[in-house]
Each structure stands twice: as C-alpha cells, then as structure tokens.
Amino acid sequence: MKRASWQEYQKDIADDKYYYARSCIRQNFFPGSERAFLDILRGDLGRDVMDDPIHTSCTGIGYHSDVVPLETIMTVVARQFALMGEAGYENFISSCITSFGIYTEILSTWEEFPETEERTREYLYKATGRELVKPRSLAHTSDIVFHFRDEIARKAKRKLVNVYTGRPLRVVEHIGCHYAKIFPKSGIGGSEFPYVLAGMIESWGGEVVDYPERRHCCGFGFRNYLVQANRGYSIANSQKKLESMSPYKPDFIVGNCPGCSMFLDRWQYAIAEMEGTTYGADGQGIPVLTYEEMAGLVLGYDPWELGMQMHQVDVEPLLDKMGVEYDPAAKYLGRDGRYIGKPERAAVNNGCQRAIYDIKL
Amino acid sequence: MGKYFDMLLEDIRVQEGLRSCMNCGVCTGVCPAAEFYNYDPRQIVNIVLTRDDDEIERLMRSDVIWYCGECMSCRPRCPRGNTPAYVIQGLRTLSQRLGLFVESEKGRQQLAIKRLIGDNILRTGYCIVPRNVVPALHPEQGAVWEWIIDHDKELYGRFTPVYGSDGAGALRKIDDESMQELHRIFEVSGGKDFYATIERHSERKAREMGYDGADDDYMMHTYTTNSEQHY
Structure with missing residues (x-):
C-alpha cells in the first residue's frame, strides 16, 4: 500500500453543534481531559457542544467482553441517538474509541441488515417510548480536535518543541485499534496510515516517531485485562510496543483512546516494579498524554488543571522540556486547594538500571 | 452435521465475518492473542467452515475461543474479507446460550x-x-x-x-x-x-x-x- 493512499480515507467532520457522549474510561482515568475538551471547544474555539446529563454508557466494554448481547447494545446506542435528536442536534461525537467503533459498526449494520434497525426501533420504543434518529455525522472527539488543529496552532501559547535544543519533540502516537481497524474509512488516514494524531503533532511543531510496532494493540484485550488471571496478555502486548518504541527515543506518547493511554501508563509502572526496566530518558518512564492534554498544553492550560497528576508516569520532565511553567506543589491539591498528600514513590519515576532507551539503533 | 454451523449463521456477525479462507495466516500474524497464547484464529475459521458439529462443539467447550482480545486487528488485513474476531463473538455467544462456556477455565x-x-x-x-x-x-x-x-x-x-x-x-x-x-x-x-x-x-x-x-x-x-x- 502506498503511503499517499491514506488521503482516500478522509471524512466530513462537522464544524459546529455537537452532541457529546462521554466515556466510562476517560471520565474515570482522565476527567480533566473531558473537561479540557469542552473548555477548548467552547472557550477557545467558540463552538456549541451539548453535554447531555441523561445519556448512559454505551455498554461497549460489556459487549466486547461478551456479556452484553448485540441486540441490547444496539438498543442502548439507539437511545443515545434518540436523545441527540430530542436535544436538536445531528452531529454525534464520542469521547471513547470503544464507543466510536461500536457506533460506527452499528450504523453500518443497520445499513447492511435493515431488519436489525427495524427490530432496534421496536425495542427502543417498547422500552422507552423514544424514536431513533440517526446522526447526520459521527466523529470521535479527536477528529474534532484534528479538524481545528490549525486554528489551535494559531492560538498556541507553546509548541511541541524542546526549549533547550530548539528541536521538535519526538512523539509516539497510538490511535487505538477500534478507531479504524473495524471500519478503516471511518478514521482519518484509515488503519494503515492513520493521521488523526499525527496531524495534530505536526501542526503543533512536533515530530511523529515511526517504529516497528506502531500499529500493535496496547494490550487491553477486554476480558484479557478485566479478569485478573488474564492480565499477562495485557502487559505482554504493552511491553512489546514499549520495547519497540523506546530505542527511537520518544519524548512522550499520545493516545487516542482513553483505555490505551491508561494501559501504556500503568503497565510501565508494573514493568518497572517487576523487572526494573524503564523506557524513557534518564531511566524513567515515557509520559503518556491524552490528545486533550496535548492540545491543552499547547493552548497554555495548567497541567494540574488538565489532570496530569492522575498519571502514574510523572510528566514533569516533559513539562520542563516544553518550557511549561507550573507550580510543583499544586499537583497535590484537592478541590478546595488543600494539600491531600502524595502517592507512594514508584520505580518508574525514580530511575531504573535497565533502560532500553539508550540502545543505539 | 451442520446444526451448530446453522445456529452460528443466525448471528449477523458470523454472516459478515465468515467466508472461505485461503489459509494465508495474516490474521494470525497480526493477532496479539496469537503472540501470547497457543492460539491461531486461522484454525478457528477453518474448524467452523468444516460444519462438523463435534468439532464446533469442542471449540465451544474449550479455552481457545476465549483467548481473543477483540481488538479487531484481523479485520482490515484479511484478503478475503473475513473477520475471525466476529466468528469468535458468534462462538462465544452461542457457547454461553448453550451453557458450554462453563466447561473451560477461561x-x-x-x-x-x-x-x-x-x-x-x-x-x-x-x-x-x-x-x-x-x-x-x-x-x-x-x-x-x-x-x-x-x-x-x-x-x-x-x-x-x-x-x-x-x-x-x-x-x-x-x-x-x-x-x-x-x-x-x-x-x-x-x-x-x-x-x-x-x-x-x-x-x-x-x-x-x-x-x-x-x-x-x-x-x-x-x-x-x-x-x-x-x-
């Protein structure tokens, strides 16, 4: 496949008036990112985003761990779309890659198997009295940030540039399997050359790292993480990616999917504790950001207001490289500004002996 | 012969994901579960395509169908347009409906x-x-x-x-x-x-x-x- 062929994989992204569906995983692990997305869209870009207080989970984690049947998730999704219609919106945006894959798949299934749409409409009406309204456009929230990447660049307070060397920061992007592997044409750049995060990185001054396992799964594997006995699968697949990217000396990883971002962060902790191995500079971990955090830093947001204290791998080395001014003590403040203590120290932040980063390619 | 195959085909995911397999093994090559477990999605597709009730029941009683992580990495790569992970979803659903899932650790x-x-x-x-x-x-x-x-x-x-x-x-x-x-x-x-x-x-x-x-x-x-x- 020729690299230029990704250009066939473009999609229309609505310019305004979005119905926003939250993510179970993102709000648990990156609540600051969800807030930042809304602040950036509304405050910095002046867009209308509906944050509906009555939508539920899409139930996608239950579906992909095979306890929620297809007919059930279809009806739950139909309710989300019905709520969008009732609120007067047509452009549905999802903050979760698992959900995005499911919304994409279900819309496609309804096209290909019309009897499933008919059955879903009946179930929805019987259960809720609501009428299914299909969205005019469907996008992941990163598609929206990508759509406005040049506008964000024009408003940038900082660039993805190392202030000590003047060189672009080296960024590993991980788009998450369900963004484009289920329906490649639903993702910008498709599944082979996805451009959604790479486009942001390039627009904001950074350099995208290419490495052998760039398209490998983060290792979530649904039941392979959810059940304790299966987690060897999850850590082993994350490790495969980390071992592959480390010699390319990334300054940070940016994730499309909240689950992937969390796993690539937490498994670095576990590997450092278990084996004394780290993958970043100076024997430390590689910071893992969400794209909302990356955009927020570029726009001048405070890292602790973005929620970056909830990462296991410390982000301060990256903040220093970017020239971000921050109050180190504010990292440990609660909602009322009171000090709430610090997490226990972790090997991944202390400098390990066995670092892959220093291997010369 | 074919009872379980017919039941599987009632699942639209299996209708969508199961066509003839050319045994190229690309699905297995890109599969995170195949890296970690003794698992080969190509074989799953081949076994289901035999329509052999005994073989399909053996699958549904086994650990093997529970190894897949449903990452869907197999889906965009198959030259024939198969999706082994969809077949897995169909097998898992049927295994649970028939109560066969309790016969394996996974x-x-x-x-x-x-x-x-x-x-x-x-x-x-x-x-x-x-x-x-x-x-x-x-x-x-x-x-x-x-x-x-x-x-x-x-x-x-x-x-x-x-x-x-x-x-x-x-x-x-x-x-x-x-x-x-x-x-x-x-x-x-x-x-x-x-x-x-x-x-x-x-x-x-x-x-x-x-x-x-x-x-x-x-x-x-x-x-x-x-x-x-x-x-």
Whole structure:
C-alpha cells in the first residue's frame, strides 16, 4: 500500500453543534481531559457542544467482553441517538474509541441488515417510548480536535518543541485499534496510515516517531485485562510496543483512546516494579498524554488543571522540556486547594538500571 | 452435521465475518492473542467452515475461543474479507446460550465479567466507576491509583462538579428515569435473559465443582485461577 493512499480515507467532520457522549474510561482515568475538551471547544474555539446529563454508557466494554448481547447494545446506542435528536442536534461525537467503533459498526449494520434497525426501533420504543434518529455525522472527539488543529496552532501559547535544543519533540502516537481497524474509512488516514494524531503533532511543531510496532494493540484485550488471571496478555502486548518504541527515543506518547493511554501508563509502572526496566530518558518512564492534554498544553492550560497528576508516569520532565511553567506543589491539591498528600514513590519515576532507551539503533 | 454451523449463521456477525479462507495466516500474524497464547484464529475459521458439529462443539467447550482480545486487528488485513474476531463473538455467544462456556477455565470467567461489568452497568449506568477498580484487585494501577481512590472526592472534584451527584458532567449520577429506561432496554432486548443464562449455568457448574453454588468464592476462583496451560 502506498503511503499517499491514506488521503482516500478522509471524512466530513462537522464544524459546529455537537452532541457529546462521554466515556466510562476517560471520565474515570482522565476527567480533566473531558473537561479540557469542552473548555477548548467552547472557550477557545467558540463552538456549541451539548453535554447531555441523561445519556448512559454505551455498554461497549460489556459487549466486547461478551456479556452484553448485540441486540441490547444496539438498543442502548439507539437511545443515545434518540436523545441527540430530542436535544436538536445531528452531529454525534464520542469521547471513547470503544464507543466510536461500536457506533460506527452499528450504523453500518443497520445499513447492511435493515431488519436489525427495524427490530432496534421496536425495542427502543417498547422500552422507552423514544424514536431513533440517526446522526447526520459521527466523529470521535479527536477528529474534532484534528479538524481545528490549525486554528489551535494559531492560538498556541507553546509548541511541541524542546526549549533547550530548539528541536521538535519526538512523539509516539497510538490511535487505538477500534478507531479504524473495524471500519478503516471511518478514521482519518484509515488503519494503515492513520493521521488523526499525527496531524495534530505536526501542526503543533512536533515530530511523529515511526517504529516497528506502531500499529500493535496496547494490550487491553477486554476480558484479557478485566479478569485478573488474564492480565499477562495485557502487559505482554504493552511491553512489546514499549520495547519497540523506546530505542527511537520518544519524548512522550499520545493516545487516542482513553483505555490505551491508561494501559501504556500503568503497565510501565508494573514493568518497572517487576523487572526494573524503564523506557524513557534518564531511566524513567515515557509520559503518556491524552490528545486533550496535548492540545491543552499547547493552548497554555495548567497541567494540574488538565489532570496530569492522575498519571502514574510523572510528566514533569516533559513539562520542563516544553518550557511549561507550573507550580510543583499544586499537583497535590484537592478541590478546595488543600494539600491531600502524595502517592507512594514508584520505580518508574525514580530511575531504573535497565533502560532500553539508550540502545543505539 | 451442520446444526451448530446453522445456529452460528443466525448471528449477523458470523454472516459478515465468515467466508472461505485461503489459509494465508495474516490474521494470525497480526493477532496479539496469537503472540501470547497457543492460539491461531486461522484454525478457528477453518474448524467452523468444516460444519462438523463435534468439532464446533469442542471449540465451544474449550479455552481457545476465549483467548481473543477483540481488538479487531484481523479485520482490515484479511484478503478475503473475513473477520475471525466476529466468528469468535458468534462462538462465544452461542457457547454461553448453550451453557458450554462453563466447561473451560477461561469460559467460566464470564461469570466474573457479568458480575463486575455487566451488573455494574445496571447498577450505575456505566461499565466502570472509580470505586469498582479496587486497588487490591488492581495492583498494576499503581501507587497513583491508591492515592486517587483514597482522595477521590477531592481529586475528581477538581475536574467535575457532579462526582456521584445529579447534573451534567463527568462521573455524574445517572438519574433514576434513565436507569429505568436502561433496565427496560435490557429486558426487552434479551440482555437480562443473557445475564440470567450465565448465572444459571455457572450455578450448575459451581455445584459440580464442589462449591455451595455460584457464590463469591466461586466467582473469585474464576477471576484469579490460571492453570498456566494456555501457552
């Protein structure tokens, strides 16, 4: 496949008036990112985003761990779309890659198997009295940030540039399997050359790292993480990616999917504790950001207001490289500004002996 | 001959994902589960295509169908347009409907997933909420997660005004009417029946294995047991 062929994989992204569906995983692990997305869209870009207080989970984690049947998730999704219609919106945006894959798949299934749409409409009406309204456009929230990447660049307070060397920061992007592997044409750049995060990185001054396992799964594997006995699968697949990217000396990883971002962060902790191995500079971990955090830093947001204290791998080395001014003590403040203590120290932040980063390619 | 094959084909995912296989093995080459387990999605497709009831039943009783992570990496790569992961989804669904999942160590884990994720959906409206990710069961979540859970109201309160309460925002409490709608959706679309099927067959198997039914001890057994026979 020729690299230029990704250009066939473009999609229309609505310019305004979005119905926003939250993510179970993102709000648990990156609540600051969800807030930042809304602040950036509304405050910095002046867009209308509906944050509906009555939508539920899409139930996608239950579906992909095979306890929620297809007919059930279809009806739950139909309710989300019905709520969008009732609120007067047509452009549905999802903050979760698992959900995005499911919304994409279900819309496609309804096209290909019309009897499933008919059955879903009946179930929805019987259960809720609501009428299914299909969205005019469907996008992941990163598609929206990508759509406005040049506008964000024009408003940038900082660039993805190392202030000590003047060189672009080296960024590993991980788009998450369900963004484009289920329906490649639903993702910008498709599944082979996805451009959604790479486009942001390039627009904001950074350099995208290419490495052998760039398209490998983060290792979530649904039941392979959810059940304790299966987690060897999850850590082993994350490790495969980390071992592959480390010699390319990334300054940070940016994730499309909240689950992937969390796993690539937490498994670095576990590997450092278990084996004394780290993958970043100076024997430390590689910071893992969400794209909302990356955009927020570029726009001048405070890292602790973005929620970056909830990462296991410390982000301060990256903040220093970017020239971000921050109050180190504010990292440990609660909602009322009171000090709430610090997490226990972790090997991944202390400098390990066995670092892959220093291997010369 | 073909009874189980016909049942599988009632699942539109199997209709969509199962065509003739040219045995190129690309699906296996890119498969994260094949890297880790003794697992070969190409063989799964081949076995189902034999339409042999004994072979397909053996699959549905085995650990093998539970290794896939449903990452869907196989889907865009197959030159024939197959999706082995869709076939897996069909096999897993049928294995649970027929009660065959309890005959394998990995299959029995469905009870833990049903209770930890499935029941939580009907309790909270979310697949997970922070306090479900119990640090003792999730040591990999690290020191930062213990800190977050110990100070959850203080920390989440920095980012959302509605942590566990009414209104719009992250981690809001989902209102009673929406929860009732969710419950009714699960009733009319078969979700609750499916949960009950998992419980019923787990109860039977738990007693067969010497437990006092599918209680917390049995569930934790399914959640933590790894015979190390999978590699």
